[in-house]
Amino acid sequence: MNDGKGLDHLLRNNLDEINEIIDCLYLSGNTCSKNKLLNCLRKSLAQLEMLIRELEICCGQTPAQPRMPQTPQLPPPQPQMPPVRQPPLIPPQAPLIPPLQPQQAVPPQMPLVSPLFTAADLALYDGRGGFPAYVAVNGTVYDVTNSATWAAGTHFGLSAGRDLSAQFAGCHPGQPILNDLPVAGRLV
């Protein structure tokens, strides 16, 4: 587990990244770019929340419950691109994404307090059965649920829910891919 000094460094980096994204948002001219930046901002905030929890553990405090993200007070996005096809008529009771049943809102095995994962814990997060898709690389657990290259929780024959340190080192040595992934916790 990181000591306080290391966490402090990570926190500062995270805050710098958030400020850079906000600076870019001011300059962004179209909805597509803004949405991409907002996605990056969401990921950075998730990472910030994880770091805060670690800091609280480090300081001997009981970590607070994960905060639900605030509903942003944004106007509906105004499409500036050429008009796209209208989606097919779907009855209101059958949205594109089926709503979660109340008993499925939070899988019982999801760690609410500690971001530490054992191999058995991590195996649950393979992107199936309602679980997010997590992978571990070099001891850090990353959330790849919304990563473009991890459609359906798989990536070039690899499945989420596993420690892929060796595969990552063999395929992406020296590439800063992990910097863009939200951190979900630590593998112990």
Add this chain to the structure above:
Amino acid sequence: MTAPAPPIDCRQWRLRLETASILVQRARQAIGEGRIPRRNLLWLELTGCSGNIISLLDGDNDDLSVLSGELVNFVYENSLMVPQGQFAMEQLFSQLGEDYILAVEGAVATNAEGLYTVIGRWQEQPLTGLEAVRRFGEQAAEVIAVGTCASSGGISAAVPNPAACVELQAVLNRSVIRLPGCPCHPDWFMGTLAYILLYGRPPLDSQNRPLMFYSTLIHDLCPRRPDFDQGVFASHLGQSACMFKLGCRGPVTRVDCPIREWNMRVNWPIGNDSPCIGCAMFGFPDRTEPFVSYDIPQDQDGDMRRKE
């Protein structure tokens, strides 16, 4: 029934769409004016489905009559040529020592010294695909691996691979131009061939794929990218939204299907509400499976779509 998508009004989009036809027209004109020679083309079908030659028959930039009538001397192609048996083999072997461009589709079976794929008989011996590519591949002016099987093994090399199929480059000691795709789009082959005739080897990426067709990810050209960016995902096939959650391999597949489309630009998989299965990606099909998944992963908050 959904309304058809409006045409893309983008100069770069149009230029990329017309790349193959522009090159083919230039090559036709140059050959007609005698500025460049009309060269010989050999096409070998090895361990595959013959899908790539069938795809070529569906081309319109230009069609087969222009290819064989104006661009090249189409010396050998076992599905299309008139001579049969010994006469076909003689036509093939007449090219040894001559200048020719070799196109190969299908993977190369290597088990049992290649006897899993026999493409003819020569001097009373079976001519395996393995022997044919070695004899004709090493001395060809250019070798083009047409389709995913020839480029990276593809379906022919999928588990359990009893024929020990490998990609074309694995059995040749010279560089091979790769045109992955299942099948290869006729524009990709015609455009590459026309470029070779006009200017020589086209600019290639690190995987020896022509940059003019394989430089961008499907994800970066997809008309449903706004859905992805805004977190609007389809939960079932047939829904007109981003199919990332269903397992779409557009984000990892580098080819220009969104621009070029298929069957003379009638449609393409995403346009038909079906996810990309990554057929032009190295590792297809074993490493791009599952093609469709209905286990939709959640994000950290337990919701399956991002909040607005």
